[in-house]
Amino acid sequence: MTAITDRPTTLEAPVDDARDVRIDVAALADQLLGPYADLRRQAREVAGRPEFQKIEGQPVPEHRERVLHQLRELAAHHDVLRAFPSRLGGADDHGGSLSRFEELVVADPSLQIKAGVQWGLFASAILHLGTADHHDRFLPAAMSVDVPGAFAMTETGHGSDVASIGTTATYDPATQEFVIHTPFRAAWKDYLGNAAQHATAAVVFAQLVTAGPEEPAVNHGVHAFYVPVRDASGAWMPGVGGEDDGLKGGLNGVDNGRLHFDQVRVPRSSLLNRYGDVAEDGTYSSPIASPGRRFFTMLGTLVQGRVSLDGAAANASKLALSIAVTYANQRRQFAGAGSDEVVLMDYGQHQRRLLPLIAETYASTFAHEELLAAFDAVFSGRGDTPEGREDLETLAATLKPTSTWHAMNTIQAAREACGGAGYLAENRLVGLHQDMDVYVTFEGDNTVLYQLVAKRLLTEYARSLKGAGAGDVARLVAGRAAGAALHRTPLIRAVQTLSDAGDARRSVGQLRDEAAQRELLTDRVESMVADLANSLRPAQKMAPAEAAALFNAHQHELIEAARAHAERVQWEAFTRGLAQVSDPATKQVLTWVRDLFGLQLIERHLAWYLINGRLSAGRARTVTSYIDRLLARLRPHAQDLVDAFGYGPEHLRAPIASGAEQERQDEARAHYRAQRASGQAPLPEKHIR
Amino acid sequence: MTAITDRPTTLEAPVDDARDVRIDVAALADQLLGPYADLRRQAREVAGRPEFQKIEGQPVPEHRERVLHQLRELAAHHDVLRAFPSRLGGADDHGGSLSRFEELVVADPSLQIKAGVQWGLFASAILHLGTADHHDRFLPAAMSVDVPGAFAMTETGHGSDVASIGTTATYDPATQEFVIHTPFRAAWKDYLGNAAQHATAAVVFAQLVTAGPEEPAVNHGVHAFYVPVRDASGAWMPGVGGEDDGLKGGLNGVDNGRLHFDQVRVPRSSLLNRYGDVAEDGTYSSPIASPGRRFFTMLGTLVQGRVSLDGAAANASKLALSIAVTYANQRRQFAGAGSDEVVLMDYGQHQRRLLPLIAETYASTFAHEELLAAFDAVFSGRGDTPEGREDLETLAATLKPTSTWHAMNTIQAAREACGGAGYLAENRLVGLHQDMDVYVTFEGDNTVLYQLVAKRLLTEYARSLKGAGAGDVARLVAGRAAGAALHRTPLIRAVQTLSDAGDARRSVGQLRDEAAQRELLTDRVESMVADLANSLRPAQKMAPAEAAALFNAHQHELIEAARAHAERVQWEAFTRGLAQVSDPATKQVLTWVRDLFGLQLIERHLAWYLINGRLSAGRARTVTSYIDRLLARLRPHAQDLVDAFGYGPEHLRAPIASGAEQERQDEARAHYRAQRASGQAPLPEKHIR
CATH class of the missing domain: 2.40.110.10 (Butyryl-CoA Dehydrogenase, subunit A, domain 2)
Incomplete structure (x- = not known):
């Protein structure tokens, strides 16, 4: 219930010399590769080989045969069986196996999914649902793809x-x-x-x-x-x-x-x-x-499908942003103030379109790393408790919808940001969108997964009420009642409005504050869940049909609560990841990226914060203006931020991100320069009137 | 500057018996076909013929040849040359020609676009940029496709x-x-x-x-x-x-x-x-x-491309919604309160996903009809003035981005709402998304068009200031200053909050009020434009580079102002269309659809209304609750609303919308019914414990 007004003010001098700091791209790339860095690098080396790559537009029969062949090649030579038992040639390494598997999306999403069907579903079902006899009889041929299997x-x-x-x-x-x-x-x-x-x-x-x-x-x-x-x-x-x-x-x-x-x-x-x-x-x-x-x-034993889709979706987003930002830093369109045309990435709207997606992709990447760690803990046996499994399943159901929808948004925004060139299959974005599309409805439809998450949040909330002593509950209830009363009065907002008017920078300072962002994001989920619990409470005493109708009337809110939870989870993961950065310049830039992520979440739900008295109108205004400042600060780092994703030309494979655009621009500019120098340039008509 | 508080209260009894009214589908379908109903019906008859339809997955070379052949067939037999001069075999009917042309998207978007290239661009350039000699020499072969041409x-x-x-x-x-x-x-x-x-x-x-x-x-x-x-x-x-x-x-x-x-x-x-x-x-x-x-x-003579894309995008949205809603009314998933499973369309989230898109598609359709009328007025010569042309171009630049982005959102939502079945090419949605994708960046990139619109809005604003007498300007400025001051104080909101608390229904009544919706939508555009004009004013005295930077810093706001304008234009067109409905039940349902459209726009920008003191927190809460009520009321009419789009099975051509799903559901339910009746149904394990 704490309104942000109460927080102490942070008065940092604004850092406006954004160009003076420079990301250590190599170090950041290493950090993003995470604890499985070596395995991921090897997997990327494989994914970069022509023989594993998608041929855009290949006819379906040939494409299917190609992918089956690739699968067998992977099984034979490329260390893709780490999740299976050592005694059968595997490595009992569940997390490491997934970290490699997720990189296949860069070669061809069909290869990733066919591998997922064969090893992540078919063979994994034998492994996790079967017993030793089944392992001996069925696993070797499933692992080698001598027996291709359906799930x-x-x-x-x-x-x-x-x-x-x-x-x-x-x-x-x-x-x-x-x-x-x-x-x-x-x-x-x-x-x-x-x-x-x-x-x-x-x-x-x-x-x-x-x-x-x-x-x-x-x-x-x-x-x-x-x-x-x-x-x-x-x-x-x-x-x-x-x-x-x-x-x-x-x-x-x-x-x-x-x-x-x-x-x-x-x-x-x-x-x-x-x-x-x-x-x-x-x-x-x-x-x-x-x-x-x-x-x-x-x-639940098959949760790895969702875990790996989360990682693959983050990788697909990285790929799309690497292509679009590289192009946007070379492509020029419309004359600027000088004689030269303006690079796309310098346009305000282009920054608004792409930079928040970069921030969300970082959040998605850090959150995925934590999901992968949770998965490995449970499946290795180290953390295999009922609570551990339950938490893992909830986390997978939280992140898979979030990152797969994000990938769809990102790829589409990237394609549109590249204009007509983005529509050519050779530039990868349309194919990537087409392939990733089904990720949002398979392995658990995203909407259904978010409902599961919401139910878990409601269960946890009920548990926390039960766990609390009578005094705690009274305080909790009183707190909520007080909160509800406050929503009715403009009291908090009035105070904020008046105090904010005095010093705009101070309120920006507060939103930049990590604790303030956390408070806003956390408070929102908790309030939404508490409100839902309150709304759904009568269902306990209703006939089933009536209870179902009540639940259904709140389905949209359930899903929104899960989304709010997912956003908080991603923000927390990003913040923990940020804490691991040692290079000061990188830390500075990445803090801006995290702030951009946090503030875009708050901006997205600004009406909620206003309606519920968490932000005054004056404070709410500063959210957007601070986002604008962050975009301007981050613009010089856009290329570094996507370069740190670590994908090379063998992964991007998009002619528009190859430097060809830069060459064309240079050639055109040289032509006009030479023409001007020669004195042969025709005069513009308006100059002769 | 008027806050909605000041409006008189409308106290209508809520109509909750939504099932008692029933749309006159045939009459509504006729209205949606508009003044060119007969031409559109003929065009739909042609678009429904197998020989003009897309074969999903056809290899590119065959597809190209097929479409070229279709084009020549259209030229020879199907009245597609109405826009050309009578003396060359046309009909000098520009609006009628486009109304037919827009229906081709239903057969195959490639056919629509190839026709657009040949007649709307190549031949139209000869017609509008050339003179009589060019018409005689080049048009006949361009019209007949004896000479296929590039633009x-x-x-x-x-x-x-x-x-x-x-x-x-x-x-x-x-x-x-x-x-x-x-x-x-x-x-x-x-x-x-x-x-x-x-x-x-x-x-x-x-x-x-x-x-x-x-x-x-x-x-x-x-x-x-x-x-x-x-x-x-x-x-x-x-x-x-x-x-x-x-x-x-x-x-x-x-x-x-x-x-x-x-x-x-x-x-x-x-x-x-x-x-x-x-x-x-x-x-x-x-x-x-x-x-x-x-x-x-x-x-400007080539504006018809944008006009026709607007119409085609609306048609593509209609197609996608017809498929998704038909399926959602047959498909069942997850057990409900009774023994039966729940039809998808009964889920709260499904209604939240699809019904607002139906509302926006209606808005898009009514707005397009007005654009088409404006186009015909100018191109027929009846309204061919510089102002008429300027307004036409602005309206086309306003609506084309809005409807093409809407089509992309709609088709994707429809595809996701159909789950895995939506991902199969046979069900049309993925192909439609792939084909429509480029509509958002060609014939004027949507972002660029919105900028043109924003510049026009700024010009009009400057004109209105110049046109006003000194007293008016003073009042205008004072009004804005007063508005700005009000933003700072919680006065208006305080009053609203207190009055709203007394009677929730009253505030809902106000938002349902047509004048209130208009006021909110109009006020927002006007305020955004005035604020922008104010922010950009210093540019007049700046060096070019500095001015460009200032403009660029506000690029996002420019685009948002154009979007707000587009939404208002669509809402006004919807409201005018609504006024034409004579059947009372149809008018009642369509009023709910229009209200849903208006309120979803207000909900989308709720933070703006709150920050700028146009809605109190209490009033803002009722926006969402009234939307929820509208969704419940409209749910029984979902099928009628898409049926009124007037597309038959020969246009939908999606097996999931063919009734096959209903047959499968019926067969499955009959199986279980028979099993229960026979006493042979195995007991669920939980029943024997």
Whole structure:
């Protein structure tokens, strides 16, 4: 409830000589590469090789074959199996494996996703949902891509709601087999990478139905089964069928398709039985008693998909910004005050467009590093507690939507900033947008993930209320009531307005203050969650339909609360990353970048801060003016900031970012200079009147 | 300066029985088709034929040939030449021609753009920049597409800044020829439709250089020349060369390419000489003395490109929303309170995502109709005054960016709302996004156009100050000073806050009030322009470099002012369209749609209204709550609202909007119903514990 008015004032002299400081690009690049720097550098070296790169416009059949071949090459020679057990040739290195995997997006997002399907989903399901016997029997061929596999979870009728899939696996004790069956068209497996052409096996998710001796049939919920789908010649196995999903908006190097099963029988041992097993007589058993918790535990083992998409999205943003900023520092358009034309990056609007995206990409990168560390802690076993898993899943659900939507915005802004040249496939931006598009709806639709996050925030809030003593709750409630009352009166704002009027610089100083930014961002999430909890409280005493309607009426607010949380998480990660910078000049510039990130968040939600009495109108005005000052300060560092992303020409591969534009500009300027010098330049008509 | 507090209160009873009213879909569809309804219906009939439709994923060479063939078919049989002179087989019907042309986007945006290149640019340049002799010699073959033509204006080095192109046309009195020449690589013509393959001629824009007898060479600025570029066999004419632009982000049915000229000679009569001519002896003459005004007059004749993109963008938005809403009304995901799953369109977030886009599409449609009327008035000669032309150009520059960016947002939101199915090419949304992408940067980059609009707004503001008497100015200034003072004090807000607290419904009633919305939207533009004028005033006394820097520092605000203006223009057009509705139920629903449009604009800029004292915090809160109420009211009408766009299955052509999803849902529900009825349904595990 603290209004920013109460904070002590920081009176720093403004640093306006932004050109006097200079980023240590190499050191910053190292920091951004993080603890897996060496692995990432190796992965980038591979991603920069022509044989792994996307050929824009390659026909779909050739693209699919190319990517399959690339996958096998990676398996054979390029250290992509680190996540698998040492005894099978892996390195039990989960974080390191993902750090490399995320770089594949730079070569070709199709390669990243096909690798993700093969190793991150298909083989990982065998690893995490299966047991030693499955590892021995199925992992080696899945790792080497001798068996390309599909991850058959999603159905045409059910995307994000996996619990409701229609495919069944009914145990037949007479033959000790499971019968995999598709009961209707909506239960066809759909959108599965590898399914259209290459998969010879699939991990199939189905409702496990079994009856113990003398008992009725029970549905034990979704379980995974290893099912061969094609023979070596590529023909369907008996009872299995499917379709090609055909052309997609992008990622056409991945052969997405559909699968359906007509009473397909697989042995009892094909059940990946780590979290649930069926005995010969049909008796079901599980180490996790609650079917709900069991389901989420099984799905939770596959969180690495979301983790890696978060990292890949940040990398795609880096690529797009590197291309657009490099071009904007060479391209000139419209005459300036002198005889020369103005470089695009010098335009105020161009800075407004691109620099905040750079700031957000830094935030995304620092936040991803923390997600990767959390992932490695859990999957290495070092931090594998129920709380650790829960936190990891929440963090992945927080960051994956944020960074994938950011990548879409960034790539589109970059493409528009490059004008017609940005629309040519050779300059990469349109292809990158097309490929990244589906990242926002697969591996958990972003909207659905944000809802999960919001529910977790509400749970935590309820816990904090329960954990608090009676006195704390009273204070909390009183605090909120007082806050609500304050919203009604212009008291706080009145005081701020009057005090701000006196000294504009002082209020800017406060917003630049790290603690002030934190307070504003944190307060907003906490208030939104508390308000939501309050609004949803009546649901506890309502009939289900009424409660659902109440919840639905607040769905938009839930999603906005999750977004606010994500922004705070990214800001905190950025601030922690900033604390690690040792070079003073780099630290200075990066502090501006962090401030730009923080202030753009506050500007984005300025109406909320005003309505809720957290900022006065006078203070709110300074948000935008301080952003303007930051943009002017950061402009000279734009190239350094994207260069620190560490991608070379072999990664950018965009002619407009190759220096060709600079050459053309130089040639044109030399032509006019020579013409003027020769005295042969025709006079402009207006000069002769 | 009027704060909304001062308005009289409207106390209408809230209409909550939104299902009791029902849109007259057929009548609304007729209204949306506008005065050119019959022509549009015919054009939609053609656009719905398979032979004119895009084949998603067709290889580029085949796609290019297909579109060229379609173009010739259109010319021969489908009344696409209405804009041309009657004496040459046209109908001198400029508005009617565009209304048909805009529907081509529904068949294939490549067809729309190739048609735009051929008739809207190449042939139109001959028509509007040439004289009778050119019409007779060049128009028939351009109209019939016997001569496919390029519109060679843009250069690699200069996009929106046409005045700075490098290509020269130097008059040689000895041979009475112009020598067309490309002096350096950046002056290659680029991104030209038809240039890569099909064009046999081009209208080439070049700096006209000529010397009268005994006079020095003078550059008379950009003029247009008719230049043959390929012979009948497709080989380059002597001195002409070029390149294929290759694969693009979309629109790959158009063969964009580059052209360059090495001292290419064309006869003197190839100058399209309506606005500037060169006599045999090299003497230049023009009916327009000012080179600047001449340049803008010549470019102004080509405004129809922007007009038609505005209409096509609105149509693309309609298509995307028709697909997404139809699917969202059939698709179910996640269990609701009953046994059934919830239809997507019933989710609060889905309504928040799609319904405001429907409202904006209606606004865009009504505004486009007014633009088309203005265009027809000027080009028919009925309203062809300098002011009429200036207003038309400003309106086109206002609406084209607004509707093309809106189309991009809408198509992307529609694609995400359809999840994985939205990513399949067969469902049209990804292809539509890819094709429409370049609309935001071609025919005048959106950012550049908004700047033109802002400059016009500033000019009008300066005029209004000059036109006002001394007393008026004093009042104006005093009014602004008083306004500025009010911003500083919480007085207005304090009053509002206290009065609002008493009766929330009353304040909602005020925002629903048409006059209140108009006041808020209008006041914002006017204040932004006045503030800008004030900020930029010192530039008049500055050195050019300093003035340019000042202007640049306010570039973002200029663009935001233009955006605010565009929003107001759309809102006014919507409101005028609403006044034409006679059916009471339709009028009621459409009023909610207009209110949703108005309030979403106010919500988007809520911080501005709060900072500038136009809305109190209490009033601002009601904006969002009233939007929520409108969304709930409009939800039952979502399908009617998109059905009124009037596109049939032959236009949508998306399997997910074909009813197939409904069939799948019905089949699945029948399966479970039968299973439950038979008593064979396995028990859920949680039910047996």
